[in-house]
Amino acid sequence: MKIAKVRIRELQGTLKHPDGPFWEERLIRPVDIYPEYHAQHARDANWQPSSSTDTESTVVLQFLEIETDDGLTGLGGPVTRDTATLLHTEYRDFLIGHDALATERLWDIMYRLGVHNRKGVPMFAISVIDAALWDLKGKFLGQPVHRLLGGPTRDKLPAYASMLGYSLEPDKLADRAAAFAAKGYAAQKWFPRWGPSDGREGVRKNVEMMEILRSSAGADTDIMVxxxxxxxxxxTLDMAQRLKPYDPRWLxxxxxxxxxxxYTEIxxxxxxxxxxxxxxxTRFGIKELLDTRAVDLMQADTYWAGGISEMQKICTLCSAYDIPIIPHGHSVPANVQLSAALSPAGVPYVEFLVKWNEILQFFFKNPVLPVDGWITVPNDPGMGIEIDPDKIDSEREFTVD
Ligand SMILES: [Mg+2]
Incomplete structure (x- = not known):
């Protein structure tokens, strides 16, 4: 079964958020040491959605579809615009004629062809191609991806609520931390805005944030920073000492x-x-973190680090070092399929970025969402996702001028 056609669909839709602006807050960034960047609001930070009012936003996202000569289609995405550009210029024609099921062969060829493509956006492109081909493989075999990977090890997975974009204003922070604990989430991750350039006031605010989270989410909630x-x-070492009394699960x-x-020193x-x-x-970058004892917990991203094929290797490496992995949360449907095929000891949670998933899964007919803090593993063939035509206001084939 050969790859016959590659399409990059750019979809536009309208996300409604009647309770107020979509992004209430942003995270601290390394570039915030410069005052002009420090002053930027979330809406200036060049994120999705592409345009917003206080009550609705325009979402524009690119998806990859790989079609075979048998008429099957594998779906991947959404991806960033940079990635879509690379898919269009470097991979759209290249993929034609390759064996669609030989994912290991194709990954290896893409890796060997582009020696400068080992990190960053080019690896995003390889990752989404691989994810779309695993979706296609599942559809061809009539099985969900987690079954092809040896799962399921369990039929539902605990999600942690990743609270990027919510206000850090103390009253709102307390309300949201209590509300998400009450919804059934056993863990929450929050994103402080303050670092070394914010002086003693920033230190105090970081500690105050953690203090509010612990008292609002309760003693039994895992809290991450x-x-x-x-x-x-x-x-970091000073903050760890100051936050330790509130028992954060990780920094x-x-x-x-x-x-x-x-990292090793910290x-x-x-x-x-x-x-x-x-x-x-890739496995090579992650192995360096393992060999240097840099982290207690690994967070490689399925859609960035090399796709399902590479994440299998990364997860195996982590298990040999007894370092748990929670794939970073920009690709929940793929992460759920992968995690459902791994030991609960190796993958203790699925990351669920609450606000980002409203965008990233906006166009899906069957978004993969937690209920009472748990995600049920989809059993549809492939990755278990499908585009919902009713969500699309307009569509074009993504091209580069
Ligand atoms: Mg993070």
Whole structure:
């Protein structure tokens, strides 16, 4: 069965949010050390949705469809516009004629062909091609992807609520933390806005955030803190000491991804477990984090680090080092299929970015969503996702001028 056609669909739809602006807050970023960036609001940060009013947003997303000469279609995405551009210019014609089921062969060829494509956006493109081909393989065999990977190890997975984009204003923070605990989420992750350039006031606000979260979410909720690469070694070790009385489950991405020796230094001295790896790629990048004892918990992203084929290898490596992995949450349907085929000891949670998933799964007829904090593993053939024509206001074939 050969690949006969590759399409990149750009879909536009309208997301309604009657309770107010979609993004209430953003996360701290490494670039925030510069005042002009520090001052930016979430709406200036060049995120989706592409345009917004206080009550509705326009969502424009690109999806990859790979069609075979048998008439089967594999779906991947959504992807970033950068990735769609690369799919159009580098891979659309290249994929034609390849064996659609030989995913390992195709991954290896793509990896060997582009020696500069090992990290970043080119690896996003390889990842989504691989994910679409696993969807296609599942449809061809009439089985969900998790079955092809050896699962299910369980029929539902605990999700943690990743609270990016919610206000950090104390009253709202307390209300949301209590509400998500009451919904059944056993864990929540929050994103402080303050780092080394915010001085003593920032330190105090980080601690105050954690204090409110613990008192509002309750003693039995796992609470995680994501510094999104924006702290440094002494700041992180100091914050770990200050946050420890409130028992955080982990501190995430304290420094920039290239600072692997600094990760090792932090992990060795921190009183709170350290997570990372969402901005690392392939088995080779992840193995370096494992070999250097950089993290207590790995967070490679299925849609960034190499797709399902590469994540199988990454997850096997992590299990051999006894480091749990929770795939980063930009591809919940794919992460659920993968996680449902792995030991609960190795994958303790699925990350569910509450607001991002309103966007990323907007066009799906059957979005993969938690109920009472748990995600039921879909049993439809393939990845279990389908585009809902009723969600589309307009559509075009994505091309690059
Ligand atoms: Mg993160």
């Amino acid at each position: 994501d510094a999104w690469m924006s702290w440094n070694v002494p700041y 995430e991405e304290p420094v920039m991804p290239d600072m692997i020796p600094q 992990r060795a001295a921190s009183v709170v477990p350290i997570s990372g790896g969402e901005h690392e790629y």
